[in-house]
Amino acid sequence: MELILKEDIIGLGYKNDIVNVKSGYGRNYLIPQGKAVIASPSAKKVLAENLKQQAHKLAAIKAAAEDKAKTMEGVALVIPAKVSATGQLYGSVNANIVAEELQKKGIEVDRKIIVMRDIKTVGDFVATVCLHKEVAVEIPVQVVAENAEPVAEAPVAEEAQAEAPAAEETAAE
Numbered sequence: 111m112e113l114i115l116k117e118d119i120i121g122l123g124y125k126n127d128i129v130n131v132k133s134g135y136g137r138n139y140l141i142p143q144g145k146a147v148i149a150s151p152s153a154k155k156v157l158a159e160n161l162k163q164q165a166h167k168l169a170a171i172k173a174a175a176e177d178k179a180k181t182m183e184g185v186a187l188v189i190p191a192k193v194s195a196t197g198q199l200y201g202s203v204n205a206n207i208v209a210e211e212l213q214k215k216g217i218e219v220d221r222k223i224i225v226m227r228d229i230k231t232v233g234d235f236v237a238t239v240c241l242h243k244e245v246a247v248e249i250p251v252q253v254v255a256e257n258a259e260p261v262a263e264a265p266v267a268e269e270a271q272a273e274a275p276a277a278e279e280t281a282a283e
Contacts, residue, residue: 114127
C-alpha cells in the first residue's frame with residue numbers, strides 16, 4: 111500500500127515522503143491516526159504543488175537543522191553508570207539518558223530523534239541524532255563505571271592538599 115506521510119515517523123520516513131507499507135499497518139494505524147493518506151494520483155499532484163510552494167520554508171528548516179548540528183559537532187558525552195564486577199551495567203544507557211546529558215550541556219534534543227541501541231556494557235559507543243531528513247549528527251558516548259571516577263579524582267585532590275601546606279610554609283619563612 112502506497113501512502114504519503116503527514117508527519118515524521120521514526121523507522122518509516124519523514125513528512126511528505128511516499129512510502130510502501132503493509133496494508134494492515136496503513137489501514138489500521140497510519141490512516142486512522144492521521145499520520146498518512148493514500149497516495150492516489152491526485153494526492154501526489156497536490157503533494158508536488160505543496161512542495162513547490164513550500165520550498166523556501168523547507169530550505170529554512172534544513173538550514174536551522176544544520177545550524178543546530180554545528181552546535182553539536184564537538185560534543186562528546188561521558189556517562190557514569192553503576193557497573194557490576196563483570197563489567198555489565200545495572201540497567202542500561204538509552205536515548206533518554208543521552209537526551210538528559212545533552213540538556214545538561216545546553217542542547218535541547220527530543221529523545222525520539224536519537225537513534226541508538228541500549229548500551230549494557232562499559233565502553234565507547236555512538237548515538238546518532240537525526241535533526242532533519244538530510245541532517246544527522248553522530249555523538250560519541252563513553253560509558254564509564256561510576257565508582258571509577260572518584261578514584262581517579264582523589265589522588266589529584268591529595269596532591270593539591272599536599273602542595274598547599276608546602277606553599278604556606280614557604281610564605282611564612
